[in-house]
Amino acid sequence: MTVGATTFKQLHLQGVRREFDAFTALKGLDLTIERGEFIALLGPSGCGKTTALNCIAGLLPVSGGRIMLDDRRVDVLRPEERGFGMVFQNYALFPHMTVRKNIGFGLRMRGVPKPELEKRVDAALAAVRLESQAEKLPGQLSGGQQQRVAIARAIVVEPPLVLMDEPLSNLDAKLRLEMRQEIRRIHQSLGSTTIYVTHDQEEALSLADRIVVLRDGAIRQVGTPAELYALPAHLDVADFMGFRNRVNGELVGMEGEDALLNIEGTVIRGRMRAASAGKAAVAAIRPDDLEPTGTDSGIPVRVEAVEYRGRGFHGVGVTASGTELHFASPYPLQRGAAVRLGADAGRVLVFGDAR
Amino acid sequence: MQKSIMSRLWVFAVWAVIGLFLINLLGLIASVVTSSVATRWLGTWLPAGFTTRWYFAAWDEFQLGDVLWVTFQAVGAVVLLSGLLGVPAAYALARREFPAKRAVMLLLLLPLLVPPITYGIPLATVLYKAGLGGTLTGVILANLVPTVPFVVLVMIPFIEQIDPRTEAAARVFGANIFQMFVHVLVPMLMPGVLAALLLVLVRTIGMFELTFLVSGPGSQTLVVALYYAVFASGVRAVQSIDAMAVIYMVTTLVWLIVALRFVNPTQIVGRGKRPAA
Amino acid sequence: MSAVLEGRAEGPTLRQRLAARGIDGATLLVLPCVALILGLFIYPFLYGLMLSFEPKDGSLFGNYARFFSDPFLYGTIFKTLRLAFPVTLLNLLIAIPIAFRVRLMRRQRLLTTLLVLPITLGTVLVAEGMLFYFGPQGWFNRALMAVGLLSTPISVLNGYWGVFISLVLTGFPFTFLLTLSYVTGIDPSLENAAATLGAGPAARFREVFLPLLIPGLAITFCLSFVQAYSVLPSAVLVGDPAGATRVISIAAYQAAFEEYDYSMASAIAMIMGAVQLLVVVAVLGCRSLFYRGPAAGAKG
Numbered sequence: 001m002t003v004g005a006t007t008f009k010q011l012h013l014q015g016v017r018r019e020f021d022a023f024t025a026l027k028g029l030d031l032t033i034e035r036g037e038f039i040a041l042l043g044p045s046g047c048g049k050t051t052a053l054n055c056i057a058g059l060l061p062v063s064g065g066r067i068m069l070d071d072r073r074v075d076v077l078r079p080e081e082r083g084f085g086m087v088f089q090n091y092a093l094f095p096h097m098t099v100r101k102n103i104g105f106g107l108r109m110r111g112v113p114k115p116e117l118e119k120r121v122d123a124a125l126a127a128v129r130l131e132s133q134a135e136k137l138p139g140q141l142s143g144g145q146q147q148r149v150a151i152a153r154a155i156v157v158e159p160p161l162v163l164m165d166e167p168l169s170n171l172d173a174k175l176r177l178e179m180r181q182e183i184r185r186i187h188q189s190l191g192s193t194t195i196y197v198t199h200d201q202e203e204a205l206s207l208a209d210r211i212v213v214l215r216d217g218a219i220r221q222v223g224t225p226a227e228l229y230a231l232p233a234h235l236d237v238a239d240f241m242g243f244r245n246r247v248n249g250e251l252v253g254m255e256g257e258d259a260l261l262n263i264e265g266t267v268i269r270g271r272m273r274a275a276s277a278g279k280a281a282v283a284a285i286r287p288d289d290l291e292p293t294g295t296d297s298g299i300p301v302r303v304e305a306v307e308y309r310g311r312g313f314h315g316v317g318v319t320a321s322g323t324e325l326h327f328a329s330p331y332p333l334q335r336g337a338a339v340r341l342g343a344d345a346g347r348v349l350v351f352g353d354a355r
Numbered sequence: 356m357q358k359s360i361m362s363r364l365w366v367f368a369v370w371a372v373i374g375l376f377l378i379n380l381l382g383l384i385a386s387v388v389t390s391s392v393a394t395r396w397l398g399t400w401l402p403a404g405f406t407t408r409w410y411f412a413a414w415d416e417f418q419l420g421d422v423l424w425v426t427f428q429a430v431g432a433v434v435l436l437s438g439l440l441g442v443p444a445a446y447a448l449a450r451r452e453f454p455a456k457r458a459v460m461l462l463l464l465l466p467l468l469v470p471p472i473t474y475g476i477p478l479a480t481v482l483y484k485a486g487l488g489g490t491l492t493g494v495i496l497a498n499l500v501p502t503v504p505f506v507v508l509v510m511i512p513f514i515e516q517i518d519p520r521t522e523a524a525a526r527v528f529g530a531n532i533f534q535m536f537v538h539v540l541v542p543m544l545m546p547g548v549l550a551a552l553l554l555v556l557v558r559t560i561g562m563f564e565l566t567f568l569v570s571g572p573g574s575q576t577l578v579v580a581l582y583y584a585v586f587a588s589g590v591r592a593v594q595s596i597d598a599m600a601v602i603y604m605v606t607t608l609v610w611l612i613v614a615l616r617f618v619n620p621t622q623i624v625g626r627g628k629r630p631a632a
Numbered sequence: 633m634s635a636v637l638e639g640r641a642e643g644p645t646l647r648q649r650l651a652a653r654g655i656d657g658a659t660l661l662v663l664p665c666v667a668l669i670l671g672l673f674i675y676p677f678l679y680g681l682m683l684s685f686e687p688k689d690g691s692l693f694g695n696y697a698r699f700f701s702d703p704f705l706y707g708t709i710f711k712t713l714r715l716a717f718p719v720t721l722l723n724l725l726i727a728i729p730i731a732f733r734v735r736l737m738r739r740q741r742l743l744t745t746l747l748v749l750p751i752t753l754g755t756v757l758v759a760e761g762m763l764f765y766f767g768p769q770g771w772f773n774r775a776l777m778a779v780g781l782l783s784t785p786i787s788v789l790n791g792y793w794g795v796f797i798s799l800v801l802t803g804f805p806f807t808f809l810l811t812l813s814y815v816t817g818i819d820p821s822l823e824n825a826a827a828t829l830g831a832g833p834a835a836r837f838r839e840v841f842l843p844l845l846i847p848g849l850a851i852t853f854c855l856s857f858v859q860a861y862s863v864l865p866s867a868v869l870v871g872d873p874a875g876a877t878r879v880i881s882i883a884a885y886q887a888a889f890e891e892y893d894y895s896m897a898s899a900i901a902m903i904m905g906a907v908q909l910l911v912v913v914a915v916l917g918c919r920s921l922f923y924r925g926p927a928a929g930a931k932g
């Protein structure tokens with residue numbers, strides 16, 4: 001019955017679209033995923049992550065485009081025929097089945113003989129370290145344990161592709177860190193391909209081989225965590241990656257790769273990320289990279305607030321035109337003091353014509 | 356995604372059953388309505404002509420003015436009393452843990468689990484002995500037996516979902532139980548109360564068995580009058596019975612539609628059942 | 633109510649001790665309601681029970697002996713069950729697939745309202761309408777003859793099937809409403825989970841929905857059964873009240889209001905209640921063999 005329970009080399013999304021009445025939730029996704037990759041689908045709330053995952057799983061029919069496993073078309077298959085594993089955001093454990101039954105469900109549906117089924121369920125229970133909880137009902141488990149049952153249930157059938165929809169969003173911070181490592185470990189030991197939906201950039205950065213940033217139903221950027229962290233291709237991706245300061249300025253020239261940007265009379269250097277037709281451009285800088293220069297170069301600001309942050313101080317300054325800048329300072333500053341802020345040219349991203 | 360032939364057939368079969376049910380139901384209603392405005396209707400698809408005179412005839416023959424007034428009084432009293440008795444009881448059961456709570460819940464469930472005829476006969480006997488048989492008071496009392504527990508069971512989950520801290524805050528600010536009820540709880544519960552009472556209304560208008568067993572000549576509600584009219588058909592023109600049936604149908608239908616505007620029917624039952632779990 | 637502070641020297645006051653057990657002013661609000669049920673339900677029931685042991689012939693069990701020796705009387709039990717069981721089952725069996733269909737629809741309101749309509753009609757009006765609609769000259773027979781399915785009108789009235797149809801029409805909406813609320817109460821992601829794990833539609837129903845629905849369906853069955861069980865008006869109006877549809881409520885009614893033998897009537901009512909409760913207990917007993925708990929995902 002199941003067609004998809006074989007391995008594959010590449011998963012292709014080709015122009016995958018999804019409409020809800022007049023609203024287009026996915027505007028044509030194109031993406032190729034290699035076997036064994038851990039892909040994080042990252043984006044703000046409502047950008048279509050769940051929709052994309054549900055389309056891949058077959059829980060939502062696509063309105064256009066194709067989903068291919070190598071050269072087999074899977075978007076025409078029903079979810080039960082695709083053979084993918086899925087971990088749901090609310091776990092969706094069957095409340096009337098014991099942990100063991102829950103985990104064995106997929107194998108039972110595939111008609112796996114009983115002895116083998118038991119063996120594989122035991123192995124899965126061991127993989128998620130729940131051997132002692134096997135006979136409990138899901139309602140009797142803690143959140144983290146339920147989470148692990150959900151993962152075990154999805155992976156026990158050894159699916160070629162595992163889909164996870166914000167699996168950690170219901171857990172508290174500490175458990176989230178632990179489970180993150182667990183998920184990574186399981187992924188590696190299984191060698192499966194994983195698509196992992198999250199809106200937490202830290203989670204995406206720490207887990208994924210590649211991150212796909214989604215916004216308004218379209219892919220904004222695909223890259224390794226390091227690429228995305230250092231060089232986001234769009235202003236909104238930068239926004240997501242922690243570039244909290246955005247300053248409007250005017251392009252005054254180029255020096256090699258570096259752009260020279262005039263910000264309220266001060267010229268600063270930055271990496272050009274998106275070309276500009278006119279002169280208007282935006283500089284994006286992480287608060288941690290922006291520091292008082294201690295010299296008379298840099299953007300002049302008046303200090304509005306300073307907070308102690310353990311390793312240093314976090315300051316908020318306001319430029320002459322009223323733009324707020326968040327910065328780091330190794331030493332305390334007086335409120336109302338005038339300082340100049342500067343950053344390493346490699347840490348300043350310049351986006352032309354950004355809107 | 357492609358649907359298999361089997362699943363298409365299945366969907367078709369389900370819709371066919373829905374269609375069959377609705378066609379027959381609407382045909383049945385339309386028969387009554389058509390007949391009530393027919394001059395003569397014998398052996399043809401449609402009557403020979405149309406008239407409204409049966410409504411006037413029914414109004415006089417069955418003293419519908421009186422019957423409607425009795426119905427109005429009885430139903431109004433039942434709705435009011437079941438609200439007044441049921442909502443506070445639901446509050447206590449939703450908010451307090453006390454020793455006899457399970458017993459009280461069981462006590463309230465019983466009238467809903469026993470057919471009205473079963474307890475209606477001994478109840479009628481008792482009411483007749485007490486001199487209340489055949490009176491409006493008797494009709495009202497008998498109808499309270501299923502409606503009060505109904506209100507309680509529907510309201511409990513409604514109350515449970517309101518944050519107890521709101522009431523605590525009211526108490527802290529100096530409201531006594533009564534003031535807290537009137538100023539805090541009732542406004543918050545209004546949608547639920549309205550829904551429950553509207554359903555009580557519809558149920559009571561349609562409640563045949565209890566009213567039938569308890570009512571006398573001067574205390575018949577519309578359903579009971581209709582039953583007697585149909586039972587003794589042959590005495591009156593069939594069209595005027597149908598006119599009466601239409602009047603009955605319109606009175607309940609109006610309220611049902613009002614009720615459905617306020618509540619999603621599945622919600623109310625869904626809420627009503629939850630305390631059991 | 634703040635002035636009541638008796639016994640303040642000796643630890644907690646009476647009020648505090650009662651409050652600790654959950655009894656305070658608010659708890660007393662159940663009392664009127666409990667009093668009503670005790671007075672108008674329990675007392676008449678007990679009164680009826682006593683009365684049933686005081687038959688006209690003076691012996692203790694005279695009424696019961698008479699009931700169980702007269703086929704015209706004890707036969708009514710089977711006649712009632714023969715109607716109520718199949719009707720309730722049929723209603724449940726059509727309600728389930730329809731509820732599953734309606735669950736998937738985005739605009740359920742209109743259809744639900746239409747399906748629920750007969751609740752307002754009540755048994756009396758449905759019976760009256762049936763006399764017309766299913767009559768020999770009614771639209772039902774005319775339509776079937778017009779399309780050639782029938783050559784002579786069939787008569788469903790004045791017999792078992794008349795009552796059966798009337799009970800389906802009036803009972804279905806209630807069964808459907810309850811079933812729908814149970815079906816929509818099941819977290820849809822459970823079905824999705826089952827689908828991604830390889831379960832087809834039939835397996836999803838069998839493995840996931842059915843076990844979760846059983847407890848709710850048992851309750852639905854009981855409540856629908858109660859309705860079908862007391863079939864007085866339709867059994868009289870569209871049935872054969874002296875023969876095939878002489879149900880137990882007719883026997884009770886006749887004893888009370890035609891023979892004025894309240895003792896006998898009470899005995900019949902008690903038997904009726906006992907049979908009904910037996911069925912409910914049996915059904916609910918089966919229910920406890922299954923999973924009971926929230927039908928949402930496991931997460932609370």
Ligand SMILES: Nc1ncnc2c1ncn2[C@@H]1O[C@H](COP(=O)(O)OP(=O)(O)OP(=O)(O)O)[C@@H](O)[C@H]1O
Binds near residue numbers: 025043044051052199
């Ligand atoms: N059934 C639906 N009908 C109409 N619009 C829908 C439906 N499901 C989703 N949408 C819309 O599609 C868009 C994408 O939804 P989706 O659930 O994929 O977001 P998401 O990225 O998963 O967000 P979150 O992080 O909050 O889960 C949203 O704007 C949402 O309003």
Ligand SMILES: [Mg+2]
Binds near residue numbers: 049050051
């Ligand atoms: Mg989502």
